[in-house]
Amino acid sequence: MPLIRQARRQGGLALLAKQQGLRLTRQRRLIYSILEAAQTHLNAKQILAEAQKFDPGIDQVTIYRNLAVLKRLRVVDELDLLHLKGDQHYYEARQVRAHSHVACLSCGKVFEFYTPAMKTIDQALEKECGFEVSFTRIEIGGYCAECRKKRGVSPASLKGHKVPRSVEPERI
Amino acid sequence: MPLIRQARRQGGLALLAKQQGLRLTRQRRLIYSILEAAQTHLNAKQILAEAQKFDPGIDQVTIYRNLAVLKRLRVVDELDLLHLKGDQHYYEARQVRAHSHVACLSCGKVFEFYTPAMKTIDQALEKECGFEVSFTRIEIGGYCAECRKKRGVSPASLKGHKVPRSVEPERI
DNA sequence: ATCTATTTGCAAGTCATTTGCAATAACAAC
DNA sequence: GTTGTTATTGCAAATGACTTGCAAATAGAT
Ligand SMILES: [Mn+2]
Ligand SMILES: [Mn+2]
Ligand SMILES: [Zn+2]
Ligand SMILES: [Zn+2]
Numbered sequence: 001m002p003l004i005r006q007a008r009r010q011g012g013l014a015l016l017a018k019q020q021g022l023r024l025t026r027q028r029r030l031i032y033s034i035l036e037a038a039q040t041h042l043n044a045k046q047i048l049a050e051a052q053k054f055d056p057g058i059d060q061v062t063i064y065r066n067l068a069v070l071k072r073l074r075v076v077d078e079l080d081l082l083h084l085k086g087d088q089h090y091y092e093a094r095q096v097r098a099h100s101h102v103a104c105l106s107c108g109k110v111f112e113f114y115t116p117a118m119k120t121i122d123q124a125l126e127k128e129c130g131f132e133v134s135f136t137r138i139e140i141g142g143y144c145a146e147c148r149k150k151r152g153v154s155p156a157s158l159k160g161h162k163v164p165r166s167v168e169p170e171r172i
Numbered sequence: 173m174p175l176i177r178q179a180r181r182q183g184g185l186a187l188l189a190k191q192q193g194l195r196l197t198r199q200r201r202l203i204y205s206i207l208e209a210a211q212t213h214l215n216a217k218q219i220l221a222e223a224q225k226f227d228p229g230i231d232q233v234t235i236y237r238n239l240a241v242l243k244r245l246r247v248v249d250e251l252d253l254l255h256l257k258g259d260q261h262y263y264e265a266r267q268v269r270a271h272s273h274v275a276c277l278s279c280g281k282v283f284e285f286y287t288p289a290m291k292t293i294d295q296a297l298e299k300e301c302g303f304e305v306s307f308t309r310i311e312i313g314g315y316c317a318e319c320r321k322k323r324g325v326s327p328a329s330l331k332g333h334k335v336p337r338s339v340e341p342e343r344i
Numbered sequence: 345a346t347c348t349a350t351t352t353g354c355a356a357g358t359c360a361t362t363t364g365c366a367a368t369a370a371c372a373a374c
Numbered sequence: 375g376t377t378g379t380t381a382t383t384g385c386a387a388a389t390g391a392c393t394t395g396c397a398a399a400t401a402g403a404t
Binding site for chain 1: 380381382383384385391392393
């Protein structure tokens, strides 16, 4: 059985951890399982809150340390979400299919988006630059369809964020 | 003359600022001109250091406040650079052509990359979701061609960051 | 020159994240 | 199962990026 399949069956972690001299602690399993099960993107504080439901003694620093490990193992991805919600980061278990994160600057909604062009970027980079891509983070800010309807085509003011469409720098 | 052209001739700022009730202070011009002239991505501290060469009295908080304004005006973009260099952000004047930022996890090098697929993503999002894109941040981590050569095809260890290629989760 | 609202500098505060360290626990070897 | 080694944890303290409050300064309109 290919290594990667086996790793997946064990929760994606066991084999990876062993190969690195890492230990599969109760806390590490728990944190990863929380991210695997999560329906939204969680920040470090939210992960702690969820983890303490199962392990009341777990500490915030353990969350941070394990997030670092899980990122290194490429089983967890870190998102910035364009600092829409403060200066913290958000985390999600890595999906089979990569996706980008789109944030509405008006209502704050964040949704995931996939288009084949995303893969094309990685391929272009590998082909043109010989770069080996480990992870790709695509975060897009703008105005969602609903907010555009509410405010006419050009989203007028968001908490004083008035940027007339006509003078936004063009992007080629 | 179209507004956007005129805004560009005036440093991109004057017209935009006026329309928003913003004032073109000495400090604001300086900060923007520093980013316009910069050959690399600068963090808030570096921008302060550079600004103080011309205006010794300028304060760090003025840098932060103006970066917020310039981001809102869409004339400056904020980068995360995948936290390769700590937990700060980096800034650059918005270019005519958008580009992505690629960071080597081995040598720390950061370079810019453009491929038409980037624009395709925005278009797909606008077409499929009716989303109006204001800015797109694409950050990619991996191993550059040079580092790959040095260490064979699979980059071995970076400060204890050993992740065997064979067990990396596949991405479709 | 005058007026008014925006912006600045300074000081203090916030809070996400990191670090030091002794105690605990994985897990490999016996 | 017992033992030994070393990664990991929890707690406390520190770090540092960024924000906020406020009075003084000043951009820009009249
Ligand atoms: Mn960030
Ligand atoms: Mn750039
Ligand atoms: Zn919206
Ligand atoms: Zn490199």
